[in-house]
Amino acid sequence: MAIGSEAAGERRTAAPELDVSVVMPCLNEAEAVGACVQRAVAWLKDSGLKGEVIVVDNGSTDGSAQEAERAGARVVALADKGYGRALLRGFREARGKYLVMGDCDGTYEFGDLDPLIRPLMNGYDLVMGNRLSKLLAPGAMPWAHRFIGTPIISFLLRVFTGAKVTDSQCGIRGIRRESLERLNLRAPGMEFASEMILKAMRNNLRLTEVDVPYYARTGESKLSTFRDGWRHLKFLLISSPSYVFIGPGAVLVALGLVSLAIRLFTAGGIDLGAVDWEPVYAAAIFLAVGVNTLMLGVCSKLLGLREGTSEDSVVRFYRKHLGLGRLLLAAFGMAALGVGLDVWVFVQWLRDAVDSDVRSVATVSASLLVIAANLTFASLAAAMIDPEE
Ligand SMILES: Nc1nc2c(ncn2[C@@H]2O[C@H](COP(=O)(O)OP(=O)(O)OP(=O)(O)O)[C@@H](O)[C@H]2O)c(=O)[nH]1
Numbered sequence: 087m088a089i090g091s092e093a094a095g096e097r098r099t100a101a102p103e104l105d106v107s108v109v110m111p112c113l114n115e116a117e118a119v120g121a122c123v124q125r126a127v128a129w130l131k132d133s134g135l136k137g138e139v140i141v142v143d144n145g146s147t148d149g150s151a152q153e154a155e156r157a158g159a160r161v162v163a164l165a166d167k168g169y170g171r172a173l174l175r176g177f178r179e180a181r182g183k184y185l186v187m188g189d190c191d192g193t194y195e196f197g198d199l200d201p202l203i204r205p206l207m208n209g210y211d212l213v214m215g216n217r218l219s220k221l222l223a224p225g226a227m228p229w230a231h232r233f234i235g236t237p238i239i240s241f242l243l244r245v246f247t248g249a250k251v252t253d254s255q256c257g258i259r260g261i262r263r264e265s266l267e268r269l270n271l272r273a274p275g276m277e278f279a280s281e282m283i284l285k286a287m288r289n290n291l292r293l294t295e296v297d298v299p300y301y302a303r304t305g306e307s308k309l310s311t312f313r314d315g316w317r318h319l320k321f322l323l324i325s326s327p328s329y330v331f332i333g334p335g336a337v338l339v340a341l342g343l344v345s346l347a348i349r350l351f352t353a354g355g356i357d358l359g360a361v362d363w364e365p366v367y368a369a370a371i372f373l374a375v376g377v378n379t380l381m382l383g384v385c386s387k388l389l390g391l392r393e394g395t396s397e398d399s400v401v402r403f404y405r406k407h408l409g410l411g412r413l414l415l416a417a418f419g420m421a422a423l424g425v426g427l428d429v430w431v432f433v434q435w436l437r438d439a440v441d442s443d444v445r446s447v448a449t450v451s452a453s454l455l456v457i458a459a460n461l462t463f464a465s466l467a468a469a470m471i472d473p474e475e
Pocket residue numbers: 110111112113114115142143144167168169172188189190191193257303306307308309
């Protein structure tokens with residue numbers, strides 16, 4: 087009989103009753119789940135550790151739940167589909183100090199979980215399997231996953247988080263329960279695999295990687311290369327305001343200031359042969375977009391605080407030196423300067439004295455007005471997200 091229901095089970099905080107819980111998400115894996123469970127049960131017996139095997143089933147229609155139970159698993163039934171949801175549900179049910187997760191599709195070796203458990207016993211918090219080693223069986227991984235999807239997502243995770251991972255998409259992993267509870271994982275789908283690494287790094291978990299065998303899958307894949315690839319990419323993008331907003335915003339503002347400085351020293355534009363390049367127009371675009379981008383970064387970071395991310399240097403700087411009052415004042419100053427310059431441009435126009443310098447001043451005044459307006463609205467948005475004391 088399947089135990090557990092969605093309503094049951096708060097987050098577990100009591101001391102673990104077992105050493106290891108092996109959690110397998112399962113969706114129509116009748117051909118392989120029985121053998122996976124059997125091997126995990128046998129390993130638990132051989133290792134002398136007290137443990138359990140939990141299979142979280144999302145309404146498989148091929149008898150997976152029965153197969154899993156027959157092989158010795160505790161089967162948890164879950165109605166809402168999703169790889170991440172299933173794992174989170176399994177972890178909530180788990181009673182072990184160490185948690186091992188893995189696909190029950192015949193690709194992973196549950197008969198020897200020592201390589202994952204040993205580092206946990208030695209003090210690591212998260213042990214990632216790495217399939218990209220000589221243990222990878224020929225033909226086990228589709229070409230596009232092996233050479234495109236997995237390397238790209240792993241690269242982004244390395245850049246965004248500093249995690250030293252070769253195979254960020256590996257489904258077999260070990261984690262301490264107390265470490266997992268600090269991560270506040272929520273991703274419902276396949277992007278759960280990336281979320282775990284990103285949050286592990288942000289919470290300073292000790293992470294290591296061990297080579298694991300990887301065999302060809304039995305049964306049908308549940309992974310949709312493009313849909314799930316996009317879910318990973320989207321998750322990484324929306325979790326990284328420093329890389330998406332603050333970095334590009336700072337570069338744009340710097341380019342804007344440099345272009346403005348070039349304009350000051352090259353009256354009449356830079357001679358590019360057939361045309362003169364007027365850097366002031368580029369400066370206006372860089373500065374307006376750059377300031378906007380920085381403010382979007384501030385807003386996302388402030389939003390992150392609500393979700394439990396810790397305050398970083400950008401947020402500290404914003405709260406200490408900027409904030410709503412000062413930014414509104416700055417916006418007002420820019421708007422006043424913009425209007426003043428516009429009046430001067432208007433007078434030159436009345437005098438029929440519009441030349442390249444006047445056009446440059448008109449551009450600067452227009453961008454000052456745009457930046458002032460954006461800053462006003464963005465600083466109000468920031469204060470709505472993070473009302474100041
Ligand atoms: N409970 C549950 N399990 C799921 C769901 N989607 C996938 N799984 C299971 O999660 C594991 C990972 O899914 P796979 O289809 O193997 O995904 P993958 O390993 O990235 O792709 P392959 O290389 O084809 O194996 C398998 O054990 C699936 O049965 C789901 O919605 N609910």
